[in-house]
Amino acid sequence: MKLAVIGSGYVGLVAGACFADAGNDVFCVDIDEKKIEGLKNGVIPIFEPGLDEIIDKNYKDKRLVFTTDIKIAIENSDIIFIAVGTPPDEDGSADLSHVLDVAEKIGKFMNSYKVIVDKSTVPVGTADKVKEKIQYVLNNRFNQKDISNDSKNSSFHIENSKLNISQIPSFSVVSNPEFLKEGDAINDFLKPDRVILGVEDDDAKEILIELYEPFCRKRDKMIFMSVRSAEMTKYAANAMLATRISFMNELSRLCEKVDADIHDVRNGIGSDLRIGNAFLFPGCGYGGSCFPKDVRAIIRTAEDNGMNLKIIEAVETVNNEQKEIIFDKILRRFDGNLKGKCFGIWGLSFKPKTDDMREAPSRVIIDKLLEFGAKVKIFDPEAMVEARRIFGNNPCIEYCENMYDVCVGSNGLVLVTEWMEFRTPDFDKIKSLLVDSVIFDGRNQYNPERLKKRGIEYYSIGRAGEVVKW
Numbered sequence: 001m002k003l004a005v006i007g008s009g010y011v012g013l014v015a016g017a018c019f020a021d022a023g024n025d026v027f028c029v030d031i032d033e034k035k036i037e038g039l040k041n042g043v044i045p046i047f048e049p050g051l052d053e054i055i056d057k058n059y060k061d062k063r064l065v066f067t068t069d070i071k072i073a074i075e076n077s078d079i080i081f082i083a084v085g086t087p088p089d090e091d092g093s094a095d096l097s098h099v100l101d102v103a104e105k106i107g108k109f110m111n112s113y114k115v116i117v118d119k120s121t122v123p124v125g126t127a128d129k130v131k132e133k134i135q136y137v138l139n140n141r142f143n144q145k146d147i148s149n150d151s152k153n154s155s156f157h158i159e160n161s162k163l164n165i166s167q168i169p170s171f172s173v174v175s176n177p178e179f180l181k182e183g184d185a186i187n188d189f190l191k192p193d194r195v196i197l198g199v200e201d202d203d204a205k206e207i208l209i210e211l212y213e214p215f216c217r218k219r220d221k222m223i224f225m226s227v228r229s230a231e232m233t234k235y236a237a238n239a240m241l242a243t244r245i246s247f248m249n250e251l252s253r254l255c256e257k258v259d260a261d262i263h264d265v266r267n268g269i270g271s272d273l274r275i276g277n278a279f280l281f282p283g284c285g286y287g288g289s290c291f292p293k294d295v296r297a298i299i300r301t302a303e304d305n306g307m308n309l310k311i312i313e314a315v316e317t318v319n320n321e322q323k324e325i326i327f328d329k330i331l332r333r334f335d336g337n338l339k340g341k342c343f344g345i346w347g348l349s350f351k352p353k354t355d356d357m358r359e360a361p362s363r364v365i366i367d368k369l370l371e372f373g374a375k376v377k378i379f380d381p382e383a384m385v386e387a388r389r390i391f392g393n394n395p396c397i398e399y400c401e402n403m404y405d406v407c408v409g410s411n412g413l414v415l416v417t418e419w420m421e422f423r424t425p426d427f428d429k430i431k432s433l434l435v436d437s438v439i440f441d442g443r444n445q446y447n448p449e450r451l452k453k454r455g456i457e458y459y460s461i462g463r464a465g466e467v468v469k470w
Helices: 010-021 033-040 051-060 070-075 097-109 126-142 151-159 185-190 202-215 227-258 262-270 291-304 310-322 325-333 361-371 384-391 427-433 448-453
Strands: 002-006 025-029 064-067 079-082 114-118 171-175 195-198 222-225 342-346 375-379 397-399 412-415 438-441 457-459
Touching: 002 010, 002 070, 010 025, 010 051, 010 064, 010 079, 010 185, 025 070, 033 051, 033 064, 051 064, 051 185, 064 070, 070 097, 079 097, 079 202, 097 114, 097 126, 114 126, 114 202, 126 171, 126 227, 171 195, 171 202, 171 227, 195 202, 195 227, 202 222, 222 227, 227 262, 227 291, 227 310, 291 310, 325 361, 325 412, 325 438, 325 457, 342 361, 361 375, 375 384, 384 397, 448 457
Parallel strands: 002 025, 002 079, 025 064, 079 114, 114 171, 195 222, 342 375, 342 412, 375 397, 412 438, 438 457
Antiparallel strands: none
C-alpha cells in the first residue's frame, strides 16, 4: 500500500518506519528541512531503541522516503496519516493549528479517493474539523476560487479551471490514536495490544483492515468504533494510567505519616486481579509528552462542555505536588539551608530508554535546588544533549560524563530516573565520593537495610520510618 505520514516526530517516525517494514511504500513528510536531510543521512532526531535500525533498513530498500514535498506525498498515497504535534495552549486545550494546516494541504493536493487518518492525539470532534477543512478547500478549488487570495496560487487554479464539481475526489476521515510507550515503541507498534480504529464507512474500514493485518496475525486486535469514541479512548486511557500513578503517589504520603510501607501496600492491592500491578509504583511524578498534556486536554474538553472532571483535576494537582517531594526531603534533611551545597542527579529523562525531558520531574527538582542556592552535577545515559538545550551554560550546573562523576564532592545523590545502569551501583564507591553519605531515591529503587549497613543515609518515598523532620 502507498502511505504518506505527515509529521516526522516521535509518532510519525515510528509509524512510518514500521509500516515500511511491513512492505508498504511510505513517504515521511516534515517541513523541517534540516530534520529531513538528517534522516536521509541516518541522523535520527529522537532516541528510541531499535528505531535507527528499522529506518536504515527500509530507507536503503527504498520503501521509506523522507521529503519536505507534501504535494508529491499526498498525490502518490492512498492513505494519509496526520502525525503532527498538538501542543497545549495556555488554557490546556490541544492546539490543532498544525493538524488543520495539514488538512488544508490535503484538500489542495488530493487527486483521488484518500483515507485520512488522524494519528495525532486530538480532542473529541477533531475529525469533524479535519473533514470540514478538507471539504471546504476542495469545494473552493474545484469551483475555481482562490481560497488563499495569494497570487502565487493563481497558476494552480488556472491549471484546474476545466474541472467541475462532479470531479471532486471523495475521502474518509478516520481516528487511529497511538498507544506507544516511549522506550518500547517499536515493539508496541509491531505487536500491539490493540488497534483502535474510529471509522464510519465500509471502504475505509476494509483498507485499514488490510493495512493492519500484518500486525494482528495471532489474534484480532482491531477494535472498531465511532470516530468520536476513538478520539475519546486515547484521552481516557492516558487519564486512567495517570490516575493510578497519582493515586499511589498520594497514598505514599499517607504511608509516611502513619508509618506504613507503600511497597507492602502495593503488593497487597496489586495481587487483586481486579486491580493488577501495572502503574502502581510510587515515585516523584509522571512527565513526558503524553500524560501531562492529555490530562490537561481532557479537563479542558470537559470544561468546554460544562463539566468539571473532579477526579482527573485532582490527578494533575497531585502530580504537580509530587514532583517537589524529593526536593522537600532534601530541604528538610539540610535544615532548609542549601546555599553553597552541591547535589548529584542521576537521571534527567522522564523515564528510562528515552531522551525526552518534557515535563520531567528532574527539571522541577533541579530548578528548585538552583532557586535555593545549590549547585547540581547531572548525568543521564541519553538526555545530556537535551539537558544542555534546556539549561544552557548555567554556571551552577555541571554536565558529567559518567554516573560516578556526579558524586564527586556532592552533598547528596538524587536518583530521579530509574535507568538500568543505576540499579546496582557500587555503593562503597558512592560513599567514598560523596561529602555527605546520603541518597535521595525518587523511584524507591534501593533496599534501605542494605544501605544502612553500608553507613549510607537513605530517603525514598512512602516507606516506614523515613519521614525527615525539621
